[in-house]
Amino acid sequence: MAGEIRSTTGCWTCKLRKKKCPEEKPNCAVCNSLRLDCGGYGPRPRWMDGGAKEKEKLARIRETVKDVSSQKKRAAMNSKRQHRHAEEAAILANPSLGDVVPPYPLRATTSPSLRESSSPKPLLIDGPPPGLRPENTAAYIAQNESVLLMHYLDYVFPCQFRFYQPSLEDGGRGWLLSLLMLAKPLYYAACSLAAYHRQLKYCLQGGMGKGCFQIEALQTQYGVAITELRRYLEVLITSNRERTLTEEVELLCSVVFLISIEGFISSTETWQLHISAALSIFPDINKRIRDVELRKEGTLPHRVALSFFSTLLAWYSITSSATIGWELSAPCSHEIDIDFIHFDKVIGCENWVMFAIKDTILLAQWKSNLKAVGQLSVRELASRGNEIEARLNKELDKIQIPDPNSPFHMSLLEVDHSSVNSSVTRVYYFAAFVYLHVIISGAFPNLPEIRHAVAQSMESFKALPDPQLVNNLIWPFCISGCMAVEEDENFFKEFSLFGNPNDGKFGASKARVVMEECWRLRKLDPDSGKVDWRAAMDSLGFEILLV
Numbered sequence: 001m002a003g004e005i006r007s008t009t010g011c012w013t014c015k016l017r018k019k020k021c022p023e024e025k026p027n028c029a030v031c032n033s034l035r036l037d038c039g040g041y042g043p044r045p046r047w048m049d050g051g052a053k054e055k056e057k058l059a060r061i062r063e064t065v066k067d068v069s070s071q072k073k074r075a076a077m078n079s080k081r082q083h084r085h086a087e088e089a090a091i092l093a094n095p096s097l098g099d100v101v102p103p104y105p106l107r108a109t110t111s112p113s114l115r116e117s118s119s120p121k122p123l124l125i126d127g128p129p130p131g132l133r134p135e136n137t138a139a140y141i142a143q144n145e146s147v148l149l150m151h152y153l154d155y156v157f158p159c160q161f162r163f164y165q166p167s168l169e170d171g172g173r174g175w176l177l178s179l180l181m182l183a184k185p186l187y188y189a190a191c192s193l194a195a196y197h198r199q200l201k202y203c204l205q206g207g208m209g210k211g212c213f214q215i216e217a218l219q220t221q222y223g224v225a226i227t228e229l230r231r232y233l234e235v236l237i238t239s240n241r242e243r244t245l246t247e248e249v250e251l252l253c254s255v256v257f258l259i260s261i262e263g264f265i266s267s268t269e270t271w272q273l274h275i276s277a278a279l280s281i282f283p284d285i286n287k288r289i290r291d292v293e294l295r296k297e298g299t300l301p302h303r304v305a306l307s308f309f310s311t312l313l314a315w316y317s318i319t320s321s322a323t324i325g326w327e328l329s330a331p332c333s334h335e336i337d338i339d340f341i342h343f344d345k346v347i348g349c350e351n352w353v354m355f356a357i358k359d360t361i362l363l364a365q366w367k368s369n370l371k372a373v374g375q376l377s378v379r380e381l382a383s384r385g386n387e388i389e390a391r392l393n394k395e396l397d398k399i400q401i402p403d404p405n406s407p408f409h410m411s412l413l414e415v416d417h418s419s420v421n422s423s424v425t426r427v428y429y430f431a432a433f434v435y436l437h438v439i440i441s442g443a444f445p446n447l448p449e450i451r452h453a454v455a456q457s458m459e460s461f462k463a464l465p466d467p468q469l470v471n472n473l474i475w476p477f478c479i480s481g482c483m484a485v486e487e488d489e490n491f492f493k494e495f496s497l498f499g500n501p502n503d504g505k506f507g508a509s510k511a512r513v514v515m516e517e518c519w520r521l522r523k524l525d526p527d528s529g530k531v532d533w534r535a536a537m538d539s540l541g542f543e544i545l546l547v
Helices: 012-017 029-033 052-088 112-116 134-143 145-160 174-182 184-205 215-238 245-264 270-291 300-324 351-372 378-396 417-441 448-462 467-472 474-482 486-498 508-524 533-540
Strands: none
Touching: 012 029, 012 052, 145 174, 145 184, 174 184, 174 245, 174 300, 184 215, 184 245, 215 245, 245 270, 245 300, 270 300, 300 351, 300 474, 300 533, 351 378, 351 417, 378 417, 417 448, 417 474, 448 474, 448 486, 467 474, 467 486, 474 486, 474 508, 474 533, 486 508, 508 533
């Protein structure tokens, strides 16, 4: 503290160093912690002569303090590195075949001939041929890199992120190509997903359905991506230096990219491990962004990538927390630099709606904690919920209402991007409203607030410029659909058919699996108010990332 008077009765070593002494006897704690020879509290030592001996003693003390401080710093770094090792072990989890293939069957609408066909299944196009050794898989992919990378950039990425519109300042999607070429884990993951997508298109064009190929080929290529991520981590972990900010960004992007694949193929296990790993990386990145401006250390691709993948991670964190009850972590806390989160650019929904969903998650956690100890105030719960509802209502008027006369099947290329964002934001808005009132009042579809919000949600889906966009709006579709009254169930069943009708694993169809289970359970227990999307997933025995 500035101006604090030091004790005149401290040990001689602290007096020499002009430091405050705790005056503990026989030796002070400061000297012990710094491994110094404490001069004690008795008569003046001989070296305290105000001359050469005193200067020599002070020089030795300073050298010792310097050495001890360096040792402590190295120990702290090693401890931090060991902590990271434990966190990053989740990244290196090698998924089994069961992790990649969804455990639930094709929908009942699928042709029996497709489910029961015994005809040979083709391998993935551009995938490893039979008998290819694992260590040679990377080389095989490299031979097809131009085809696979361009297929990913031209077809897969736009399919995953239909609402993403890069600005001219961001260099279009050039940042993505640059990052794919720089980060090997990203490169192999993109190639893996591109080959997978090419095979899906091949199967559909041949009328065979999406389950027509040998999934082992995808598993092999996905394993290559995990292997490359492991190698990348080993280089960083075994290094005796701190990671650079660009290395941290590449690592974060690689892990979040794997989550996006797992969401795309409906993995039910490894996505949770990888979200946990990505969330453990993010706080360090955010702290360093505050300490050193990214523009001084990172390139344009890294800056754009950080914003894009941070937003994705926030989206995954919010949707998974709202769906299965996870506690929220960075990048959804108030400590995160909000300038890097742009839901409107990445998922087509305005930030304020997503943050209202985040606040509802926090409300649900608050409710659960107090209810567990018998201290929940229903009045306080309603008051807090009303505050969130008021914020939602205040912003609703700002959303552009879609033109009902616009063509229903209009191409996204023909629609103004702001109009698409307005349509998507309205979809999320009404789902957020449904979610909020389920938390406040329970899962009662006939509750006026919930029934009205579901009805408005149905209208917002009808107003989409292209109904197939529902495949990129799985979370709001599932939340609203699970709370539909019986007479509205058919709407959600039929709208889910804008996904592939022969497949229950992808797009809106995987949401339908959860909704139908929710409806079934509610008929068995109509009055409990506990049957929602989470109860449905618990009953089904798996947890899906609804993206």
